[in-house]
Amino acid sequence: MLRGGRGLALLGFGSRTLAVPLSSLVTIEHTGKLTQRQESSPGSFAVLDVAGQHTPVYAFTDAFTLFDQKRYPGHFCVVLRVDDSVGQFALTCATVEQLRTESEYIGLQMLPDCMQLPGCPFAGLFMRGEKLVLTADASSLLGYIERQCGQHE
C-alpha cells in the first residue's frame, strides 16, 4: 500500500512522471469512483468522496496544463494532503508507483535557477530509466493548480 513513510509516489501522466512525497499521500482510488464536476472548485473536472470529504479532482496534460475533458484521463485517482488547514485534492494518473528513497539512490538534482519560472511547482528532477521525473510537493502543486484556474476564470 502506498501510504505514508519516507520516499516518493511516482505518478505517471502520459509521457510525464511526477514525484510527490509519500507523506502527503492520503489514498489511491480508481477513477470509477469519481462523480460529476464540482461547481465550487474551478478547474476540477470531478469530485471524489473520501471519508465524507468532497475532494476536487484535477488532471494534467503532458504539458502540465489542466486537463478539462469529461473523459477521465488515467485509471487512478491519487488524493494528496496539503496540510490540515488547507485540506486535500486529487490528481488522476495512468500509473502510480512507490519509490523508497532511503534504500535507492535516485540522483535527485534541483531544477536549475535559470529554469524556475515564477509559480513553477517543480523543485527537482531525476532520471528513472529513460524517463525524466519531476518532483513537487502537494502545496506547490495546489498553488500552481489554483493559479491556473484563476487564469481560466
Added chain:
Amino acid sequence: MSEGDDAGQKFPAWLLTGAPGYQLAVGIHEVQEYMVAPPMLDVPLTPRHCQQLILWRDQFVPLFDLRRLHDLNLMRADPAPPVSGVIVLAYQREPGLALEYLALSLYAEPEKILVDDSAVVAWPTDYPRALHGLVRSLFAHDDGVVSVLDLAALASARYLNFLVVNGFTD
C-alpha cells in the same frame, strides 16, 4: 585595423553563433565539450529560451537557445536554420565556488579565434536589449560585432527575472 597593426594583446577564444546573426565569444577554458546531437530532455513549465536539459557526465545541464528570446534582432532568419550542435560551458558564480555548467544551442560550428583587446567597440544602438545584462564587452571581428558573454549571469535567477519582467521570455 590592418593585419600588420598589433596595438592590442591577443587572447584565444571560441566564437559561437548563439542565434542567427548573433555571435558571442567565450574563453578557451570555459568550453567543455561540443556535441552535434545530444539527447535532450524537455521540462514543462520552463522559460521558452531554456526548456530543455541535457544529461552530461551524470548531471543535468540546462540548455539555452538564445534565438527563442522575444527580441526581433534575434529572430531575423525565417525559417529558423537548424541547430548545428550544443556546446557545454563551465562557469563559476563567484571565485572559489565549484564549477557549474550550462549548454548553448549553436547555429554554426564553433570557431577558434584570437581576440584583440584593442578591437573593443561601443554598444550598437540596435543591440538586443534582452542580452544587455549578459555581456561583458563587445569587440569587432570580421565586419561584425562579437559579444563576450558572462555565463554566470546567463544562468542566474536574476537574469531570468529580468527576462520575465521585460517580456523577453515566457
